[in-house]
Amino acid sequence: MSIPCGHRYCVNCVKNCWDQKGLMGDCSCAQCCEAFSQKPAPQKKPILAGIMVRRLQEVSREVHTRRIFKNEVQIQPHCVNGTEKPQSTAPQVCPQHNMDVEYFCVVDNCCVCSLCILEEHKNHEMVPIEKDRAKQERQLEVKQIEIQHKIRKKQQKLEDMKWTVKFVKNSARREAGKCDRIFADLIHSIEKSRHELNEMIRAQEDAIVKKADDVMGQLEGEIEDLKKINLRLRQLSKTDQCHFFQNFKTLCIPSKGRDLPKLPRSVDGSFENFSRELFSLKQQVDKLLRRALMKVTQNAGKAQIYSVTCPERIRRETFTPYTFQPTLDRNTLQRKLWLSEDQRMVTLGRESWPYPSHPERFDQLHQVLCIESLSGARSYWEVQWSGRGAMIGVTYKSIGRKGAGNDCSLGRNNKSWGLWCSGSMYAAWHDNQETKIAAARCHRIGVYLDYPAGTLAFYGLSETAMILLHKFETTFIKPLHPAFCFFYHYPGFYVNFDSSITICQLSQSAQP
Known part of the structure; x- marks a missing residue:
């Protein structure tokens, strides 16, 4: 930058100098001491500025090339086996000025070099990368600890859920076995009662049949006797008068048969009350089972909440x-x-x-x-x-x-x-x-x-x-x-x- 007297200065230096002298009312050139009535505006020389920028770029490229060569030499031994892909240790370079980035622009959220600060990122909030990196790494460690804590909590919940599933399966198997045993006992009891009832029915059947057989034998004997008398009477009608009168009174005397016992026509009368009770019991059992199953169905979505946790073992x-x-x-x-x-x-x-x-x-x-x-x-x-x-x-x-x-x-x-x-x-x-x-x-x-x-x-x-x-x-x-x-x-x-x-x-x- 140049001022009206022709001398050239660094823009920041001349501004700082004039700002300090401006407090005392003095504004002059530091070399020729030419005084100015008012603070002149520094004028940019395009040709000189271009030369300086190109020279800075050349210097930065040379430095960058030397750094890359040095880093490649350091990295090369790690690539001999080819087992791992090495991470570059070279510093990041500004793509616009080919200079190492040293600052982080908070406004634009990017890394910049020292020239970027003077140009497109001027007056932006800047943070030194090395200093902010240490701060960010501390925050990263805190975040990692938080994530690890969350992972442990999630893993604990996962273990709790696995324990819950295991408990539910065991309890379901236990309850199913319990119901099977109860139904088996109930079926066994019913089968036993059915067997006993069938035995009682068969016993009563045998008793009635035996009495009926005795009565039928008695009736068959009396029928044979009557047939014999009927045959003799038929033969008597063909005899002479003397023989007829001699045997008539004997054959006409009525025979006295034995009284026959009264037998039931079925076994319904003996088991009628029991059948009614059994039918009533069946209806009650059906009703109770339907009611119990309905309660189970209604409560399926309202299962009892248990405190189920993965067991904590203590010494x-x-x-x-x-x-x-x-x-x-x-x-x-x-x-x-x-x-x-x-x-x-x-x-x-x-x-x-x-x-x-x-x-x-x-x-x-x-x-x-x-x-x-x-x-x-x-x-x-x-x-x-x-x-x-x-x-x-x-x-x-x-x-x-x-x-x-x-x-x-x-x-x-x-x-x-x-x-x-x-x-x-x-x-x-x-x-x-x-x-x-x-x-x-x-x-x-x-x-x-x-x-x-x-x-x-x-x-x-x-x-x-x-x-x-x-x-x-x-x-x-x-x-x-x-x-x-x-x-x-x-x-x-x-x-x-x-x-x-x-x-x-x-x-x-x-x-x-």
Whole structure:
């Protein structure tokens, strides 16, 4: 660029110089000191500008060629085997100016060189590539972590769905087998009754036929006797008078036949009532089956939702530092519950025990609490159950004791948490809310209470595995007592007597 006095300067340099002098009112040439009344506009010399641009392009091409040659030399050893396609390490070049790109234009979303900044990308927001690359790589790492987390979550959901499908197939096969066995028993019972009924009908048939045979034999004998008399009478009419009168009175004496028994004409009378009852039973069975199938069809789209998760396996040794053995409280024992001498096992019996009255005793529900109160620490204990089913849980001491309402029942109020265990299902209960759980049956249950964290977890224990069944997460506000129950609020469910719960002896014991 040139100014009116003829001297040439870099356009940015002369502008910066005049801008600084303009603050003091001075605007002159730096070489000849010619002063100007006002700041002159720099004038572009096309010939000189063209020469400078061409020279810059030649220099950039030379630098670019040397870089490419150097990169090819570095890459060549990696291409000897030909097993991998090498990635070029050469820097990107501006296609317009043949210079290395050093900036990223945020406005046009492209990489540019230093000359592009002075021309078509002038006054655009620029970011140095190396600096922004490091920032973008950090964001890329964060994004990769997020994607990996999403992948793990999707994989977990996939495993859960596979577990759900497996459980559904097993439960469907189990229910189909159960129905087949019930129908087989029903068919066997019907076939047995049919066979017995046919035997009874044949027995009555034989009895009536035998009597009829006796009567027919008697009648045939009497007919033969009458035929003989009739023949003698016919012969008597042809004899002389003396012989006629001598034998007439003897042959004309009427013979007395035996009375014949009355026989039924069919067996309908004996089985008429039974046939009516059997027909009525058939109608009732058909009606019940249609009703049951209709309910199954209606509920097909309203299937019970289970908590189905891929089993989380835990190491049992994790809970060793927190193990302890609760002690069953005699004063809370319902009267149909029998307590062992060491207060570690409770059994549901048929007869009531003469326990003394106590305000903390459950009077109706088959429940019992433990003496120990748990708060401010972590605790772990194990329970073995047997029989039809049992509820294992914890509760505040303020749970109701009198009556059979929800305020007294373990898991049916906001004061207690429990896990119902039976041969057919698991169900977690709290505040009268039920969560059914799909898992393999275990008769040994581990209970882990982390009071400060507000978690209560139940684990199914076997010889080879420890599987998480359900975890409650809440905030405990009072001390908790381990509690047990033999009653379950479920239609059609009846608890077997002689069910029992035993608090297991663990290898290491530490009181909470």
